[in-house]
Amino acid sequence: MYIIKIVTCSLAADELHIWRISLDRDEGEIAEFERLLTRAEIERAARFRFEEDRRRYLSAHTMLRKLLSEYLPGGAVPIEFQFGPEGKPAIPESPLRFNLSHSGELALVAFTLNREVGVDIERIREGVNDEGIAHRFFSQSESSALSALPERQRDHAFFRIWTRKEAYVKARGGGLSIPLDSFDVSLDSAKAELLRAPDLGRWEMFHLEPNPGYCAAAVAERGVETVRISTI
Numbered sequence: 001m002y003i004i005k006i007v008t009c010s011l012a013a014d015e016l017h018i019w020r021i022s023l024d025r026d027e028g029e030i031a032e033f034e035r036l037l038t039r040a041e042i043e044r045a046a047r048f049r050f051e052e053d054r055r056r057y058l059s060a061h062t063m064l065r066k067l068l069s070e071y072l073p074g075g076a077v078p079i080e081f082q083f084g085p086e087g088k089p090a091i092p093e094s095p096l097r098f099n100l101s102h103s104g105e106l107a108l109v110a111f112t113l114n115r116e117v118g119v120d121i122e123r124i125r126e127g128v129n130d131e132g133i134a135h136r137f138f139s140q141s142e143s144s145a146l147s148a149l150p151e152r153q154r155d156h157a158f159f160r161i162w163t164r165k166e167a168y169v170k171a172r173g174g175g176l177s178i179p180l181d182s183f184d185v186s187l188d189s190a191k192a193e194l195l196r197a198p199d200l201g202r203w204e205m206f207h208l209e210p211n212p213g214y215c216a217a218a219v220a221e222r223g224v225e226t227v228r229i230s231t232i
Contacts, residue, residue, distance in 0.1 A: 011071060011096075013113050014225040018218060020210050021063050021107040021232055023056040033058045036065040036079075060102040063232070064109055071096055071111060086175030099170055106210055110218050118170030120163040121208075121216040129158045137180045138165075139196075145187055157187045159215035164192050164205060171203060171219040192217050 011017055034042065041061050048054040068079050072094065081089040090097070095114045100107065104123035111117070134143045142161055149157055164185040169178050184196035185205065192207035194200060206227060208216035218227075 011111060011113055012226070013115070014223055015112070016115075016117065016206070016218065016220050016224045016227045017111040018119070018208065018227065018229045019063075019067060019109040019111075019232060020229065021060065021102075021109065022105060023059040023063075023102060023107055024105045025055075025059050032066075033062040036062055056102065056105065060100060060107040063107065064098070064100050067109055067111075068096075068098065084173045086173055086177060088170065088173040088175070101166075101170075101216075103214070106214060108208070108210060108216055108218075110220070112220055112224070115221040115223065116171050116173070117218065117220045118167040118172070119208075119216070119218045120166035120170060121210055121214055122159050122163050122166075124155055124159050124213050124215055126155050129154050134158060134161070139181045139184050141184055142187065149187075156189070156215065160189065160192075160207075160217070161185055161187050163215045164194075164217040164219075167205070167217040167219040168194060168197070168203065171221075172199075194219070 037058070045054050045057045048057060065079055068091070072079070072091070079091065082092050083089055097112045097115055097117050099110045099117050099119045101120045103121050106121060108119045108121045110119040129146065134146050138146070138161060146154060146157055146161065165180050165183070168183065168185065169175065172178060183194065186193040186195055190207060192205040194203055194205050197203070202221055203219050204222050204224060206218040208218060210216045
């Protein structure tokens with residue numbers, strides 16, 4: 001496994017970096033997890049019922065810390081996080097902002113400087129909208145727009161809405177304190193937009209296509225001029 005070398009100065013103030021990470025790595029490739037991860041992360045991984053889920057969790061969090069060490073001056077290891085009221089991690093006294101999301105065999109990590117950021121990825125699952133999730137959690141306009149689509153388009157559209165909403169919530173660091181029906185996002189297949197929110201003018205939203213069978217989105221504070229996407 002090789003990580004492209006990045007130094008802090010290569011991440012400009014108006015850039016958003018997105019890393020697409022394959023999580024299906026052999027045990028040797030994540031052998032450093034005991035050195036890089038906290039005891040809490042290792043204990044959480046041990047609680048997964050299935051070995052595949054455990055390995056993917058370890059891979060995602062190990063790769064996050066390896067990437068952070070490439071951005072931070074001096075390759076700081078170990079990296080100590082501080083956590084916001086809803087558990088969003090940050091690095092004390094650093095301009096670097098980051099966010100991690102993983103689903104199935106893929107993870108995305110977003111990086112910015114002095115600009116809050118959130119990212120979400122979901123593997124598309126058929127029939128998930130049949131469970132009534134949109135009706136319970138989405139806004140009325142989102143739910144109506146989703147129901148108006150031909151049935152064959154609804155699974156993809158559902159996850160476009162879901163990832164855009166999750167990315168916004170994660171960027172704000174609000175967690176469960178932000179009701180998903182308190183703001184609106186677009187369901188357009190190509191253009192991601194935040195349509196209604198109490199802080200609408202603060203954010204911009206980005207549509208991502210990490211892999212066939214996945215939906216993803218990123219949200220960052222306004223001013224991003226360049227989005228760079230890399231794969232490891």
